[in-house]
Amino acid sequence: MNWDWGAVRDFLPHLWDGLLVTLQALVLGSVISFVLGLVWALLMRAPTRWVRWPVGVVTEFVRDTPLLVQLFFLFYVLPEWGLTFSALTTGVFAIGLHYSTYTMQVYRAGIEAVPAGQWEAATALNLPRRRTWTAVILPQAVRRVVPALGNYVISMLKDTPLLMAVTVLEMLGQARLFSQQHFQFTEPLTVIGVAFVLVSYLASLLLRALERRLVR
Numbered sequence: 001m002n003w004d005w006g007a008v009r010d011f012l013p014h015l016w017d018g019l020l021v022t023l024q025a026l027v028l029g030s031v032i033s034f035v036l037g038l039v040w041a042l043l044m045r046a047p048t049r050w051v052r053w054p055v056g057v058v059t060e061f062v063r064d065t066p067l068l069v070q071l072f073f074l075f076y077v078l079p080e081w082g083l084t085f086s087a088l089t090t091g092v093f094a095i096g097l098h099y100s101t102y103t104m105q106v107y108r109a110g111i112e113a114v115p116a117g118q119w120e121a122a123t124a125l126n127l128p129r130r131r132t133w134t135a136v137i138l139p140q141a142v143r144r145v146v147p148a149l150g151n152y153v154i155s156m157l158k159d160t161p162l163l164m165a166v167t168v169l170e171m172l173g174q175a176r177l178f179s180q181q182h183f184q185f186t187e188p189l190t191v192i193g194v195a196f197v198l199v200s201y202l203a204s205l206l207l208r209a210l211e212r213r214l215v216r
Contacts, residue, residue, distance in 0.1 A: 010189075018169060025095060030099075034100075045111070065163055071162060071165060087163070091160075095160070118140065123134075174188075
């Protein structure tokens with residue numbers, strides 16, 4: 001096998017463009033999944049089943065269907081209903097929505113792991129329900145679930161190449177386009193493989209630092 005460093009040099013500008021799109025999709029998708037997952041988890045603890053049942057059906061449906069199918073649906077079907085978004089916006093929302101159904105379960109486990117005495121103490125102090133959640137329950141629950149949420153960040157990163165299916169030129173999309181134009185596949189695909197490893201490693205370091213900070 002002949003390795004061409006010239007091809008690597010020519011591909012680097014395309015790599016930076018794809019890396020920027022990948023990081024945008026990862027960060028925004030993570031924010032959506034974390035926020036929406038918490039909303040799902042809180043709604044699943046609503047006192048009425050008329051709230052819990054629809055939320056359970058929706059989240060179970062999203063979790064049980066492939067992300068690629070959801071991408072195609074949002075990108076190709078919604079425009080027929082008059083809802084048109086850019087490819088990147090569609091991809092970010094699809095990733096965030098899909099993974100919110102997993103982060104919901106993480107939040108729920110964290111909330112249930114809070115000792116019952118914490119709930120009883122909040123009740124004894126006559127704290128309002130909102131204050132109980134924001135000052136007592138959620139801070140303790142979030143500290144417990146940061147490692148699990150970090151795993152899903154890595155999973156979202158590895159799923160960003162699926163956005164190529166809806167014309168988003170993230171790292172794999174840039175590598176594929178470059179390879180087809182220059183008939184060189186080894187160098188660009190190897191480079192993006194290394195880039196994924198490096199980004200995953202840096203993300204895991206940041207999450208470990210956050211975990212240590214929350215523990216303190």
